[in-house]
Amino acid sequence: MKGDQRKKEILKTAAQLFRKKGYNAISMRDLAQALGIKAASLYNHIKSKQEILSLIVMEVAESFTLGIDSISKSKISSIQKLNQIIELHVNITIEHADAISSVNNDWMHLKEPDLDSFIKMRDGYEDKLRKIIKKGIKDKEIADINIEVMLFSMLSTLRTLHLWYSKKQGINKEELCGQMKHILLKGISLDK
Amino acid sequence: MKGDQRKKEILKTAAQLFRKKGYNAISMRDLAQALGIKAASLYNHIKSKQEILSLIVMEVAESFTLGIDSISKSKISSIQKLNQIIELHVNITIEHADAISSVNNDWMHLKEPDLDSFIKMRDGYEDKLRKIIKKGIKDKEIADINIEVMLFSMLSTLRTLHLWYSKKQGINKEELCGQMKHILLKGISLDK
């Protein structure tokens, strides 16, 4: 089961299809056809359609959780932590662009106990980021703007990076990280 | 047909349900039940499930198109135009928070000719915003960062405002607009 190459293909193709039309719009027949087999054959590799969604979404959610935990703990300034969080999102987006679409839009179709686990991870992520911003304001590293607006704005941009990244070529990872840091942390206006 | 109050109720309830689970996850039975009637009764007011989606999505898409057209034409600075675009998004989000969710996530389930029309409006919107940013850079009102990154970052935040706005109370429209302008245009870092 560990080396089931076919299962990996199924998950990869499913993530691609879910990204285009969403979990509910893709039938097992659609998925099978994209793989060149019949729908019934899928069940030799996966237990159910639900399991496919779960494997796709939970893996990425766990990567984000591990990432933010590590950044939270490290002994660096708040601005440096925000820089690392931007890098975390860019890295995961590049590696799991299709899956992120389901993390953003299909998570509500998870079933218990995954649904509860996902929501806890998501809330925990937001809370850790909120604490980093709060400390940054206290230490006068970050402007004293409404913290929830700030949090929302950063997360919106980082979470939807996948919508835009795959369309643009000619920008490498380092350049992208640099631009994102500039825009998210320093703004675009010149009139100060 | 103009004064069909029931039809308006159907569209409003449908938008609420689509927001929670997406167009494909909501059946006509679900919608009917939320309205306290049977599924068959819906068809006295609407032609099909497709028509419901179309009415919800296209109205909001047209509002955005009208708004950006008007802003584009007016004789004000680029930064002032960006300020007005932020106001446009805040206003439409407050008035059509449920519908915006379908505009973001369910538009791909539109059928022709609506699908093509929607995509044209969306591309047109992005292009008008791109031109405003470009002129702002030329006139030295806006920092000379990668224009596509800037465009993407602004739109990501503005388009997902609905995810966040309905959760937070205690912030009024004017305050929200002010904070968004600050974050999107001036950034959050203090170290310059």
Add this chain to the structure above:
DNA sequence: GTCTATAAAATGATAGAC
């Protein structure tokens, strides 16, 4: 304008042959 009854198609999933 809403109901019951029902058609026609699509869906997730299983059984068993090869």
Add this chain to the structure above:
DNA sequence: GTCTATCATTTTATAGAC
């Protein structure tokens, strides 16, 4: 490991009674 055949359920939508 994939196939054909099939099942049980759900789905959108229509017809016709009230």
